[in-house]
Amino acid sequence: MADKVYLCIDMKSFFASVEAIDRGLDPFTDNLVVADPSRGSGSVCLAITPAMKALGVRNRCRVFEIPKDIKYVTAMPRMKKYMEVSAQIYGIYLRYISAEDIHVYSIDECFLDATPYLKMYKKTPKELAILLMDAIKAETGICATAGIGTNLFLAKVALDVTAKKVPDHIGYLDIDSFKKELWHHRPITDIWNIGGGIAKRLEKYGVYDLYGVTQLAPEILYKEFGTNAEYLIDHANGVEPCTIADIHNYQAKSHSLSNSQILFEDYKYDDALIVMQEMVDNLVLELVEKNLVSDELFLGIGYSKDVHRPTGGSRKLPAHTSSFKTIVREFIQLYKDTTVKGVPIRRLSIGLGHLLDADTAHLQLDLFADLDAEKKEKDLQHALLGIKEKFGKNAVLRGINYFEKSTGRARNKMVGGHNG
Numbered sequence: 001m002a003d004k005v006y007l008c009i010d011m012k013s014f015f016a017s018v019e020a021i022d023r024g025l026d027p028f029t030d031n032l033v034v035a036d037p038s039r040g041s042g043s044v045c046l047a048i049t050p051a052m053k054a055l056g057v058r059n060r061c062r063v064f065e066i067p068k069d070i071k072y073v074t075a076m077p078r079m080k081k082y083m084e085v086s087a088q089i090y091g092i093y094l095r096y097i098s099a100e101d102i103h104v105y106s107i108d109e110c111f112l113d114a115t116p117y118l119k120m121y122k123k124t125p126k127e128l129a130i131l132l133m134d135a136i137k138a139e140t141g142i143c144a145t146a147g148i149g150t151n152l153f154l155a156k157v158a159l160d161v162t163a164k165k166v167p168d169h170i171g172y173l174d175i176d177s178f179k180k181e182l183w184h185h186r187p188i189t190d191i192w193n194i195g196g197g198i199a200k201r202l203e204k205y206g207v208y209d210l211y212g213v214t215q216l217a218p219e220i221l222y223k224e225f226g227t228n229a230e231y232l233i234d235h236a237n238g239v240e241p242c243t244i245a246d247i248h249n250y251q252a253k254s255h256s257l258s259n260s261q262i263l264f265e266d267y268k269y270d271d272a273l274i275v276m277q278e279m280v281d282n283l284v285l286e287l288v289e290k291n292l293v294s295d296e297l298f299l300g301i302g303y304s305k306d307v308h309r310p311t312g313g314s315r316k317l318p319a320h321t322s323s324f325k326t327i328v329r330e331f332i333q334l335y336k337d338t339t340v341k342g343v344p345i346r347r348l349s350i351g352l353g354h355l356l357d358a359d360t361a362h363l364q365l366d367l368f369a370d371l372d373a374e375k376k377e378k379d380l381q382h383a384l385l386g387i388k389e390k391f392g393k394n395a396v397l398r399g400i401n402y403f404e405k406s407t408g409r410a411r412n413k414m415v416g417g418h419n420g
């Protein structure tokens with residue numbers, strides 16, 4: 001785990017930059033506001049260019065709050081356009097970094113595990129950041145900023161706090177420099193995941209910065225914040241055990257794939273079995289498309305006019321797989337073991353649970369090869385503790401799905417001829 005290097009890359013005033021560049025304007029010298037003017041002067045500015053920030057205009061202010069003597073262009077928000085540019089930027093990362101080492105955090109922010117690529121490209125972390133930032137600038141015109149850190153938390157704080165103070169827009173933090181530069185930083189709400197609510201509760205104990213958090217007894221913090229105290233204490237010490245692989249696994253684990261259908265007429269035992277196999281076929285296809293593997297099956301059968309209570313059950317596979325042969329064989333066996341013969345069937349549902357990212361599933365097995373299954377599960381759970389609180393806030397998974405689709409769409413466009 002030692003010597004990890006993460007990058008966190010963010011687009012400067014993303015929406016406003018996209019709109020400015022689209023109009024041939026320079027976000028650093030031209031004034032532009034992204035807001036819906038049809039909503040009147042009370043509408044919120046979704047974004048403003050850095051040029052306007054330099055004039056003292058607050059991000060997310062209301063239109064009427066902009067001083068009257070400042071001339072600016074107003075742009076209607078176009079989420080679809082921003083999503084497309086975001087997907088374009090994701091495509092740029094993919095040229096250098098594999099998807100398993102990228103975590104899309106928001107529409108204009110990504111975490112990258114740079115560790116394996118520094119040797120590969122013979123670059124320092126900063127040089128790799130510059131390579132990516134230059135590519136983004138050259139292809140989209142947008143100025144990116146970057147944080148470099150020895151864990152995900154430090155990379156994020158390096159981006160949010162340190163990068164703002166340096167002319168090259170690249171911040172760097174390891175545990176030592178973090179303690180030196182951020183332990184006494186105020187306000188504490190500049191620190192990722194520490195909002196006004198947490199800050200207020202810390203004030204009760206006379207704590208106004210991260211150093212203060214390190215000086216409080218853990219019992220007090222656990223009493224005040226419950227299990228969230230764990231990451232507060234970790235972060236105050238510059239520690240973050242979560243990796244991008246953990247996040248991806250958590251995302252995969254946190255949902256299952258399922259499919260169900262109501263049959264239009266009564267189906268006999270053998271006919272319903274054929275329908276079930278078709279459904280399994282589709283579900284496994286979806287599994288493979290999403291690069292996931294499963295080791296848990298669910299089956300549910302409903303009967304005509306409820307003459308029999310629903311049947312079904314679940315089955316555990318010996319290993320994670322996306323093999324149709326294995327999965328359909330187990331489903332057929334589960335069907336035969338649980339479905340009542342001679343009663344007409346009207347409803348079928350199947351599911352695959354305990355999903356893992358196919359790329360990381362085998363890694364994990366290697367990692368825990370000498371441990372027994374229970375310990376394996378426990379360690380994994382522990383590694384995953386708190387991921388949702390820390391990384392799941394922005395409905396990231398939906399974002400990733402969108403990215404995959406839209407990069408696919410962009411590629412189709414490049415190939416051409418696939419309209420509609």
Ligand SMILES: [Mg+2]
Pocket residue numbers: 010011012013014108
């Ligand atoms: Mg941004």
